[in-house]
Amino acid sequence: MAEPRVIIVGAGPAGVRAAETLVAAGLRPTVVDEGRRDGGQIYRRQPEGFARSSAELYGTEAARAEALHATFDDLRPKIDYRPGHLAWNVADGHLHVVHDGSAEALPFDAMIVAAGATDRLMPVKGWQHAGVYSLGAAQIALKSQGCAIGRRVVFLGTGPLMQLVAAQYRKAGAQVVALLDTSRLWHQIRALPKLVSRPDVLAKGVGLAASHLLAGTMVRRGVTPVEIFGDADGGVSGVGVRLVSGRDLRLACDAVALGYHLRPETQLADLAGCDFTFDAATRQFWPVIDEDGRSSVPGIYLAGDGVRIQGADGAEIAGQLAALAVLADRGRSAPTEQISRLRQQRRAMERFRAGISEAFPWPHHLAAGLAEETVVCRCEGITAGELRAVVHDKGADEMNRAKALSRVGMGRCQGRYCGHAAAEVVAAATQLSPAVVGRLRGQAPVKPLAIRTRRAAP
Amino acid sequence: MSPLQPRFVRLAETDRPTVTIAVDGASVEALEGDSLLVAVLTRAGHLRHSEFGPEARAGFCLMAACQDCWMWTHDGDRLRACDTPVRAGLSVLTQPPDMPWPNRV
Amino acid sequence: MSEPFRTDVIVVGGGIMGAAAAFFLRRRGKSVALIERALIGQQASGTNFGNVRRQGRFLPQLPLANRSRDIWGRLNELIGEDAEFLASGHLRVTYDDEMTARIETYARDALPYGLDLQIIGGNRLRERFPFLGPEVRAGSYAPHDGHANPRLAAPAFGRAARREGASVFERTEIVAVERDAGMFRVEAADGRVFRAEQLMIAAGAWGNRLSEQFGEPVPLVTHGPQMAVTEPIPYALEPVLGVSTTKLEETVYFRQVKRGNIVIGGAARGPASADTQRASVKPENTLLQFTQITRVVPALARLNIIRVWSGVESYLPDDIPIMGPSAKVPDLYYAFGFCGHGFQLGPGVGDVMAELISTGQTTTPIEPFSIARFASAPA
Numbered sequence: 001m002a003e004p005r006v007i008i009v010g011a012g013p014a015g016v017r018a019a020e021t022l023v024a025a026g027l028r029p030t031v032v033d034e035g036r037r038d039g040g041q042i043y044r045r046q047p048e049g050f051a052r053s054s055a056e057l058y059g060t061e062a063a064r065a066e067a068l069h070a071t072f073d074d075l076r077p078k079i080d081y082r083p084g085h086l087a088w089n090v091a092d093g094h095l096h097v098v099h100d101g102s103a104e105a106l107p108f109d110a111m112i113v114a115a116g117a118t119d120r121l122m123p124v125k126g127w128q129h130a131g132v133y134s135l136g137a138a139q140i141a142l143k144s145q146g147c148a149i150g151r152r153v154v155f156l157g158t159g160p161l162m163q164l165v166a167a168q169y170r171k172a173g174a175q176v177v178a179l180l181d182t183s184r185l186w187h188q189i190r191a192l193p194k195l196v197s198r199p200d201v202l203a204k205g206v207g208l209a210a211s212h213l214l215a216g217t218m219v220r221r222g223v224t225p226v227e228i229f230g231d232a233d234g235g236v237s238g239v240g241v242r243l244v245s246g247r248d249l250r251l252a253c254d255a256v257a258l259g260y261h262l263r264p265e266t267q268l269a270d271l272a273g274c275d276f277t278f279d280a281a282t283r284q285f286w287p288v289i290d291e292d293g294r295s296s297v298p299g300i301y302l303a304g305d306g307v308r309i310q311g312a313d314g315a316e317i318a319g320q321l322a323a324l325a326v327l328a329d330r331g332r333s334a335p336t337e338q339i340s341r342l343r344q345q346r347r348a349m350e351r352f353r354a355g356i357s358e359a360f361p362w363p364h365h366l367a368a369g370l371a372e373e374t375v376v377c378r379c380e381g382i383t384a385g386e387l388r389a390v391v392h393d394k395g396a397d398e399m400n401r402a403k404a405l406s407r408v409g410m411g412r413c414q415g416r417y418c419g420h421a422a423a424e425v426v427a428a429a430t431q432l433s434p435a436v437v438g439r440l441r442g443q444a445p446v447k448p449l450a451i452r453t454r455r456a457a458p
Numbered sequence: 459m460s461p462l463q464p465r466f467v468r469l470a471e472t473d474r475p476t477v478t479i480a481v482d483g484a485s486v487e488a489l490e491g492d493s494l495l496v497a498v499l500t501r502a503g504h505l506r507h508s509e510f511g512p513e514a515r516a517g518f519c520l521m522a523a524c525q526d527c528w529m530w531t532h533d534g535d536r537l538r539a540c541d542t543p544v545r546a547g548l549s550v551l552t553q554p555p556d557m558p559w560p561n562r563v
Numbered sequence: 564m565s566e567p568f569r570t571d572v573i574v575v576g577g578g579i580m581g582a583a584a585a586f587f588l589r590r591r592g593k594s595v596a597l598i599e600r601a602l603i604g605q606q607a608s609g610t611n612f613g614n615v616r617r618q619g620r621f622l623p624q625l626p627l628a629n630r631s632r633d634i635w636g637r638l639n640e641l642i643g644e645d646a647e648f649l650a651s652g653h654l655r656v657t658y659d660d661e662m663t664a665r666i667e668t669y670a671r672d673a674l675p676y677g678l679d680l681q682i683i684g685g686n687r688l689r690e691r692f693p694f695l696g697p698e699v700r701a702g703s704y705a706p707h708d709g710h711a712n713p714r715l716a717a718p719a720f721g722r723a724a725r726r727e728g729a730s731v732f733e734r735t736e737i738v739a740v741e742r743d744a745g746m747f748r749v750e751a752a753d754g755r756v757f758r759a760e761q762l763m764i765a766a767g768a769w770g771n772r773l774s775e776q777f778g779e780p781v782p783l784v785t786h787g788p789q790m791a792v793t794e795p796i797p798y799a800l801e802p803v804l805g806v807s808t809t810k811l812e813e814t815v816y817f818r819q820v821k822r823g824n825i826v827i828g829g830a831a832r833g834p835a836s837a838d839t840q841r842a843s844v845k846p847e848n849t850l851l852q853f854t855q856i857t858r859v860v861p862a863l864a865r866l867n868i869i870r871v872w873s874g875v876e877s878y879l880p881d882d883i884p885i886m887g888p889s890a891k892v893p894d895l896y897y898a899f900g901f902c903g904h905g906f907q908l909g910p911g912v913g914d915v916m917a918e919l920i921s922t923g924q925t926t927t928p929i930e931p932f933s934i935a936r937f938a939s940a941p942a
């Protein structure tokens with residue numbers, strides 16, 4: 001049998017472990033990553049010439065980061081690695097990539113998409129001001145550039161990443177004004193039975209939360225975000241939230257790190273025609289997969305945070321499982337013991353994932369209360385009021401219709417950052433479930449494509 | 459905060475060779491390995507202006523996903539600041555160039 | 564079973580043709596049921612390029628196009644919104660003498676129809692449109708043509724029709740149409756029944772499925788024109804631009820909206836399926852468009868596209884639509900199979916069809932579009 005052509009999108013933990021598994025089986029996969037360096041999100045490598053140690057960069061995860069980087073360095077000669085290649089489209093058994101203005105169509109028999117995640121966002125009045133960043137951005141500024149996003153930083157939102165990044169900021173010497181968390185302590189307590197499925201990670205999380213208290217950092221739970229203050233020229237000047245007590249809290253700052261946990265990057269799965277299903281617990285659509293990562297489309301496999309937010313360890317497992325599924329589906333012998341062990345580990349990861357989404361719930365109820373003038377779509381400047389108007393005056397009760405009539409999600413980011421919240425605004429305005437309101441259909445290109453792009457010379 | 463005040467604060471890795479770039483014609487010292495976004499925001503408050511609102515913008519995701527950080531070059535080219543590494547002589551604008559874009563060749 | 568829904572006229576299909584017809588039928592006092600499988604304007608009418616262009620059309624279609632152009636200019640007063648119609652001008656450019664000769668001939672021939680085209684060449688062309696590339700030889704400029712927003716136009720007609728008293732049924736797919744005892748009986752997939760004295764089929768690329776139930780099949784095929792849109796940039800390209808050429812891959816067109824995005828189309832066709840109701844853009848076609856549009860305006864190379872899409876467009880072998888009364892069944896009317904120019908025609912088609920249905924005749928000639936021309940076509 002001819003060697004199957006396998007493409008892996010993403011050189012993060014999921015992609016690297018998938019590549020390793022395929023190489024071990026004697027294949028030479030193509031690994032495509034938009035980034036200039038491997039590592040993906042969590043184990044992002046800093047640019048050449050930077051000097052911080054792994055311990056400084058990755059903290060408790062330094063050993064895992066080093067192991068992943070070492071694995072990848074070993075794999076380099078055994079794979080076709082394409083750094084700096086954006087996968088912008090997929091059609092008819094070809095992945096379309098662009099690198100430095102030159103486009104190529106890579107044929108594949110199987111493709112593992114391990115595209116990772118981006119921050120999940122709920123708008124708040126004023127979040128369009130300069131100085132408001134996603135939580136992930138706050139971490140990248142530090143990890144990959146050695147910078148803080150401002151002098152006095154407020155963390156607003158919820159999720160494990162918020163606890164982590166705030167601690168990393170404090171440690172690096174930045175001034176953390178406060179952690180304003182929309183989740184409540186009882187959310188976390190209620191989720192404990194699921195969270196104990198990974199006791200080590202749970203312990204780290206508890207440690208992080210405690211570190212903020214020990215350091216005397218202001219932490220407020222159960223907040224309702226009201227407004228990010230600021231002006232058009234100067235950007236952010238403060239944050240206002242309503243506390244559980246009903247009292248308003250206003251803090252001065254020059255930067256806000258905003259985020260509500262993560263959402264999978266599903267565009268490629270969508271363009272490949274994969275079926276999606278609504279997950280009621282996290283209130284989002286995500287691709288249907290089996291326990292190994294097979295999508296509904298033969299030959300398309302999905303792994304890592306790009307399909308379920310299970311974190312880095314879960315991504316490593318999912319990457320291996322997806323690769324083993326590719327091998328099995330291509331008639332290679334399947335190591336049944338290894339597979340069943342990985343599946344079992346994956347189930348623990350899945351249980352933990354569900355626990356995290358209960359512990360730090362997506363605050364969908366905020367959508368109904370967004371002031372009319374709140375910008376929902378930052379790209380196009382579309383407000384909650386404009387979005388509600390197409391619902392009430394023009395009968396838009398479905399997401400793509402609301403997009404067509406209001407332009408929400410029509411901007412450069414393709415709805416990555418407003419899509420989930422816009423669906424909640426429409427759901428609240430129509431009194432329908434977001435499962436009925438639906439999701440923005442994916443459209444190529446996955447990211448902006450330069451008109452200068454030309455087909456690579458064959 | 460005044461638009462001229464730097465937004466980002468360097469906390470580490472300050473020991474790198476410098477590179478000079480130009481932002482709106484003014485010369486700016488950056489460090490080798492900086493992204494264009496960091497180079498600009500360690501010296502100024504924003505990268506560009508929103509097309510549809512009054513406000514200045516300074517990027518949002520830093521991971522090439524939100525597309526909020528596109529700047530202009532003098533020739534009318536576009537650069538995504540968060541994943542463009544600086545190089546000596548790079549010259550960028552926070553506003554579209556004066557001459558209407560289609561007339562520059 | 565519940566009573567059938569009863570009106571004077573049933574319009575099946577809520578694209579721009581059906582929605583505009585329902586509106587104008589109400590204006591003429593007819594009671595109307597407008598029935599749409601999905602949402603008003605979701606198919607070709609909502610996904611098209613948005614060209615409101617008359618020049619370059621089949622000449623006998625110009626009276627209809629002129630009538631439609633007149634309505635585009637009065638949308639605000641008629642339906643209370645303008646669907647972003649902009650009489651920006653439309654420029655068709657050529658790359659060689661042969662095509663230049665053709666646009667000159669066309670300009671002469673179109674004049675008696677009231678279409679005033681200016682042929683501009685050489686330096687004058689570059690002075691006026693300094694952004695054109697070196698390969699461009701000449702242009703035919705139509706000062707009164709322009710563009711509008713397809714996402715808004717058909718839904719706006721649908722809402723206006725409803726305000727005027729039409730009964731609009733969305734998410735209602737018609738599966739059976741028949742005429743018995745002098746009345747039409749139209750049945751939806753969910754079993755609901757509609758009855759009326761007159762029936763208009765405006766079902767776009769699916770019109771054939773209904774016309775064949777009346778023994779009038781037509782050889783209709785579908786394609787998906789390939790669309791793309793750029794990021795927003797300062798408004799600077801006034802006219803809609805297009806290339807006049809005989810080579811398919813050179814046939815690109817683009818327009819800038821006031822907000823700044825440039826909408827791009829052409830160069831190739833992609834797959835479109837009437838069964839799945841979906842059309843897609845082939846990645847290689849997007850790249851082909853890049854090569855071709857930068858021949859017209861080289862500075863476009865500096866921009867990025869942020870989205871591509873397509874839509875299900877219907878074509879008949881002669882590239883002209885089916886429009887007018889049935890050749891077999893009294894009180895049955897058709898308006899479907901409009902290919903690449905149906906958006907511009909939509910408001911005019913609605914007006915003409917309303918006139919035809921309520922008076923039995925129309926002042927605008929539409930004979931060339933009769934379904935009778937396919938009467939002998941094999942079923």
Ligand SMILES: Cc1cc2nc3c(=O)[nH]c(=O)nc-3n(C[C@H](O)[C@H](O)[C@H](O)COP(=O)(O)OP(=O)(O)OC[C@H]3O[C@@H](n4cnc5c(N)ncnc54)[C@H](O)[C@@H]3O)c2cc1C
Nearest residue numbers: 010012013014034040041042087115116136304305311312
């Ligand atoms: C900003 C951010 C910060 C995070 N920080 C932490 C943290 O500190 N601790 C933690 O436990 N978890 C963190 N996470 C969660 C983290 O993403 C996962 O734990 C882990 O990185 C998931 O691994 P992955 O392989 O699934 O995806 P990733 O590591 O995200 O890797 C995905 C890779 O795919 C590439 N890619 C995506 N789309 C394309 C495309 N179209 N074309 C080409 N390449 C593409 C990306 O460039 C990336 O390298 C973070 C997530 C984000 C978004």
Ligand SMILES: Cc1cc2nc3c(=O)[nH]c(=O)nc-3n(C[C@H](O)[C@H](O)[C@H](O)COP(=O)(O)OP(=O)(O)OC[C@H]3O[C@@H](n4cnc5c(N)ncnc54)[C@H](O)[C@@H]3O)c2cc1C
Nearest residue numbers: 576578579580600608611612614737767874904905906907
């Ligand atoms: C991508 C693209 C670009 C184009 N560009 C231009 C342009 O720039 N300028 C221009 O003038 N024209 C353009 N066109 C052509 C133009 O869009 C069409 O000719 C025009 O919109 C046709 O309108 P319609 O109402 O006949 O069809 P449609 O808009 O397709 O409407 C038909 C409707 O009938 C409904 N329907 C079908 N069957 C049934 C049933 N059994 N029961 C109930 N409802 C049913 C469908 O759901 C649909 O909504 C373009 C077309 C496409 C696809």
Ligand code: FES
Nearest residue numbers: 517518520525540
């Ligand atoms: S800051 Fe989001 S793309 Fe650059």
